Amino acid sequence: MPKLVIANKVYSSWSLRPWLLMKQLGVPFDEVVIPLDLPDTKARILEYSPAGKMPVLIDGDVTAWESIAIMEHVADAFGAAVWPQDRKARAMARSVAAEMHSGFQHLRSACPMNLGKKYSTRDRGTGVAADVARFSEIVRQARERFGAAGPFLFGAFSAADAMFAPLATRLDTYSIALDANTRAYVDAVLSLPAFREWREAALREAWVVDHDEVDEEPIETFRNVA
The missing domain is CATH 3.40.30.10 (Glutaredoxin)
Structure with a gap:
């Protein structure tokens, strides 16, 4: 195995x-x-x-x-079935996965992934706003062109959704305002049985990594660690 x-x-x-x-x-x-x-x-x-x-x-x-x-x-x-079967959908899925791999730096830097806390809505800068707008555009285009068969970017869950899953957690953790279409997609990712399993295990962890903890008072804390 x-x-x-x-x-x-x-x-x-x-x-x-x-x-x-x-x-x-x-x-x-x-x-x-x-x-x-x-x-x-x-x-x-x-x-x-x-x-x-x-x-x-x-x-x-x-x-x-x-x-x-x-x-x-x-x-x-x-x-x-890692990628969509349709050739055009597969090309776009690989493209946005690669874009996620190298991009969205403002959002990744200002809003580190942290499943243990939730923060209030606030202005997180023009760079973060631009990254969120680009993500919403990807969701809109993928869903309109290829998403009819399911709730994910290309209908069925694929590697593209796995690549964007951490970004989805950030949008939720930092209470970032989203349009209805993007919010529905984020909720679909966060509702995946596999993601729920990951999150439940995450909240049982005792380790704290200081550089991934932002200097900001959370509105909710989901695990009891020092």
Whole structure:
């Protein structure tokens, strides 16, 4: 059985992506969690990952790191429906997944993923607003062109949705105002059985990573840690 090595579930956006995809598509795997910012974190990661980063998937004599590479291996090795079947939809899905991989820097920087807290609505800057507007445009275009068969970007759940799942959590955590179409999509992602499983496990974690905790008073706290 393949082994997926991930970081803390409360904070780790990159780890969530392949974990969510594999869980939601029913691809079995063993899970190894390596907490971040501990004295032995780097050494433990290097036991599995040649890049010294997580997530990493070990499948027999194959090692795949970086989220999109892991997802492509899942498609190749297990025949999972990682991407849409329609050629045009698949091209767009790969494009927006790659855009997510390298983009949305303002939102990612100002609003780090944190499933343990919720913050009030506030002005988070023009960069964040631009990122949110771009995300909403992606949702609108994908749903209008290819989303008739289901609630996700291309109808059925795919790697594109897994790539955007951490962004969806940020929009919820930081109470960012959304149009009805984008809000419905975010709710669909957060309602996935696999995501609910991830979040429930995240809220049981005791580790706190200071650099992923914003200097702002939350309006709700969902786990009891120092």
